[in-house]
Amino acid sequence: MLEIISDPQSxxxxxxxxxxxxxxxxxxxxxxxxxxxxxxxxARAVRECExxxxxxxxxxTQFGPAExxxxxxxxxxxxxxxxxxxxxxxxxxxxxxxxxxxxAATRVVVGxxxxxxxxxxxxxxxxxxxxxxxxxxxxxxxxxxxxxxxxWQQTLVVKRMVCDLGLAVDVVVCPTVREPDGLAxxxxxxxxxxxxxxxxxxxxxSLCCAERMWLAGFAVAGIEQAMREALQARSVSVDxxxxxxxxxxxxxxxxxxxxxxxxxxLPVPVALVAGRVGSTRLxxxxxxxxxx
Ligand code: AMP
Numbered sequence: 001m002l003e004i005i006s007d008p009q010s011x012x013x014x015x016x017x018x019x020x021x022x023x024x025x026x027x028x029x030x031x032x033x034x035x036x037x038x039x040x041x042x043a044r045a046v047r048e049c050e051x052x053x054x055x056x057x058x059x060x061t062q063f064g065p066a067e068x069x070x071x072x073x074x075x076x077x078x079x080x081x082x083x084x085x086x087x088x089x090x091x092x093x094x095x096x097x098x099x100x101x102x103x104a105a106t107r108v109v110v111g112x113x114x115x116x117x118x119x120x121x122x123x124x125x126x127x128x129x130x131x132x133x134x135x136x137x138x139x140x141x142x143x144x145x146x147x148x149x150x151x152w153q154q155t156l157v158v159k160r161m162v163c164d165l166g167l168a169v170d171v172v173v174c175p176t177v178r179e180p181d182g183l184a185x186x187x188x189x190x191x192x193x194x195x196x197x198x199x200x201x202x203x204x205x206s207l208c209c210a211e212r213m214w215l216a217g218f219a220v221a222g223i224e225q226a227m228r229e230a231l232q233a234r235s236v237s238v239d240x241x242x243x244x245x246x247x248x249x250x251x252x253x254x255x256x257x258x259x260x261x262x263x264x265x266l267p268v269p270v271a272l273v274a275g276r277v278g279s280t281r282l283x284x285x286x287x288x289x290x291x292x
Contacts, residue, residue: 004091005093011090015142049142146172224241
């Protein structure tokens with residue numbers, strides 16, 4: 001039976017009790033407005049763990065002043081119903097004041113993979129993400145935390161933070177779940193008008209185009225140009241459309257030169273896209289297959 005907890009200390013003691021009883025605990029942090037992408041993370045956690053906690057917290061510090069914090073969809077009751085069906089043990093749904101006590105002055109700042117792309121377009125975003133994820137990990141001291149590959153850069157930032165702070169949690173990255181036409185599931189899709197929803201498939205199309213051109217042997221610059229064109233063809237205003245090294249987000253060609261001289265394996269490339277469809281900002285990515 002699902003238990004809804006808002007107090008971080010109570011949440012922590014519940015998890016520690018379950019761990020002391022020998023249970024493996026899984027944790028899925030979310031901002032709610034749950035969809036099939038979240039369901040896949042929860043399903044994996046339920047498969048791999050004896051008890052699963054899901055947090056629902058629309059984190060104010062990861063939104064910029066001009067972003068969509070206010071209009072971000074919120075539906076706690078409906079979410080809890082789903083989480084009960086999905087066999088989740090605890091929902092952690094704190095008030096902002098429990099996560100950021102009055103006078104809060106501590107932030108977690110990650111360098112490395114947080115510096116480019118989303119970090120550039122959304123200044124302070126990853127500081128907000130790292131701070132809240134760290135705070136959530138303290139409230140939910142799980143064995144494993146499940147994140148979606150949909151937010152590729154975020155997975156790198158979280159892994160970097162977990163490694164640098166020596167946090168004892170396994171970070172598990174799960175594949176992106178898509179709508180039948182390829183659009184990555186996202187809580188923000190609910191904000192699209194029917195026309196915008198139709199045009200939003202351009203992100204997926206640009207990633208398919210990247211993969212086709214990659215396999216056909218095109219150079220990165222040509223692929224990136226074609227990705228931008230695929231987005232612009234459906235009037236998506238492009239923030240970035242790139243092919244970079246998947247583990248470092250360094251320019252692909254530069255990391256290629258380094259790995260060749262170091263005689264290491266070739267880096268795995270990832271295509272990353274971000275853009276605005278109307279007033280809604282969407283991101284997506286695709287890890288590109290090895291070219292033989
Ligand atoms: P959010 O509620 O958007 O903050 O997302 C919570 C978690 O669900 C993050 O780890 C996301 O990467 C993941 N997620 C969001 N959309 C998808 C999707 N379409 N497929 C898989 N995971 C997703």
